[in-house]
Amino acid sequence: MNALSHLAASLVDRLAVPIALEWPGGRAGPANAPVQLKLREWHQLAALLMGRIGSVGNAYVRGELDIEGRLRDVMDVAAELAHSPLQTAPPTPWTRVLRRARSRRLHQRHRDAEQVRFHYDLSDDFFALWLDCRRVYSCAYYQNPAMTLAQAQEAKLEHICRKLQLQPGQRFLDIGAGWGGLLLWAAEHYGVQALGITLSRDQHAHVQRLIEQKGLQGRVEIRLLDYRDLPPTERFHRIASIGMCEHVGMANLDGYFVQLWQLLEPGGLLLNHSITAGSVHSNPMGAGLSEFIETHIFPGGELVHVSEQARSLSACGLELLDAENLRPHYARTLWDWSLALESQLGRARELAGETAVRAYRLYLAGSATAFERGWLSLYQLLASRPDGNLGTGELRGAQCGYPFNRAHMYREPPLPMFCGAGQATSV
Known part of the structure; x- marks a missing residue:
């Protein structure tokens, strides 16, 4: 002693x-x-x-x-x-076999549903305490450092829609639609025919209420559905996968991108936005950090390095067009969420209980630290399903509607801001 x-x-x-x-x-x-x-x-x-x-x-x-x-x-x-929890040594062949076996076991349909509901069905009112007013539960985009959280989330929704070059009448699929932020933004601002899917009962009910309140029946649909159960006959001009890959599992990653390829119209665009591992070998973080997150926050969550995502989608017939690293944006987002939660701890305990509040206090602040220090990252990968027609697109050989420049992503005028002015944005 x-x-x-x-x-x-x-x-x-x-x-x-x-x-x-x-x-x-x-x-x-x-x-x-x-x-x-x-x-x-x-x-x-x-x-x-x-x-x-x-x-x-x-x-x-x-x-x-x-x-x-x-x-x-x-x-x-x-x-x-x-110290540095990144485990940089490559896993042994036996370790890789065990990881894939565990990943397959964790990501069967019934287990994925249970794991998603463990997290997202904790309490809608609890999440509403510290998310923005649209309840966008993914990395924001601080185009201007002075932006509030709500403004940065709207900028992120707009950024995604611009990258996908959404147009009126296009069929748009949002996989893992959450509380409907992107789904409704795309329908209201870009006139798409939008379908969202989720495994969360609470999120499904919330989005259904919003569709009815906004009078968007017939233009927007939300289904309580596993991505693997989408009918293969359905086709979409544009697909967004936001914060979804983290729940797919490394053993299912190739199958996931194959499914997206099948759902995407030839010449269509896909945007995959997800947290990625800091280690090129996709090793879990050390010091017990990955185990903490899996136990208390995201059971079944698995991260791969961005290079593995790029390999997987390319192997499945998709062409990677653009990759953007938003790592420090997610650090800022998480600190903003943390600040909002810290300001309402009493009410949070009433809604979710002391144990959950303690877990989320460490999760939000700890994740912010992990993104600041490069232990985790966040990438947006834009890809297409080439249509094989050399005449499609602005440049010969594009084989899709992507212009092969970024002008459309950053065009003026400045974005309209509709929600949440005056929220605190620093800790």
Whole structure:
């Protein structure tokens, strides 16, 4: 025990952010430190000293230790203790076999539905506390650093629609449509015939209500449906997959892009927007961080490196046209969500319970830190299904409507902003 106490005191002295650390029978660090950790068990001190941040987070969620302080400071301490959680060594062949077997087991239809509902059906009112007014639950796009969260989310919706070059009358599919932000934006601003699918009962009911309130019946449809159950006879001019690949599983990735190829009209465009692994080998993050997320937030979630996504969609007959890294945009988005949640913790506990609130406090701030430090990334990949006609498009050989330049993505005038002026945007 004395050796552990000595190591704890030495660790506290080395940290860049001062912390006050208490454990059974001892303490270290200045009493007025900006971060306060109060441990109730000796094994928690051992986990802390070994950099097992996921284990420390689990204990916090269970109420077995307390953390006080500004979350930015808390996460700076956690990042220092974890060092770099990126596992850069390639997995062994046996490890790859085990991962694929586990991925297949986790991503059967019934398990995917259970896993999605575990997360997204927690409480609509809870998510509404800290998302923007459209409840867009994916990386925002801060074209201007002064943008509010709501403005940046609208800019993201517009950015996606411009990349896809949506036109009135086109059939548009939104896979994993969430609370309908993109689906409704595309229908209202671009006149498309829009279909969204989701496995979340709460999200499905919410979007159905919005369709009725806005009088969009006949133009917009939302289905409670697994992507694998979309009829192969249906075809779409444009497809968006926003925050969906994370739930597909690496074992199903090729099958997913094959399905999108089949659903896409020849010459059509696909935009895949998803979180990607920081390691080129798609290794889970170390220090117990990936396990924490899977246990408390996204069961069954799996990330691959962007190079693996590019390989997969290309192997399935899609042509990669444009890749854009929005990593720091997601860090900013997550800090904005974190700030909004921190401002309403009492109401959040009433809606979701203490355990869920503790998990989401660490998840939002911890994920923001992971994106800032490059442990995770966020890519938008724009791809086409070439139609084989060399005369299609502005340039000979395009074989789709993509102009092979980015002028349409950044055209003037400035975007209209309709929602949520005045929200706080920094922590």
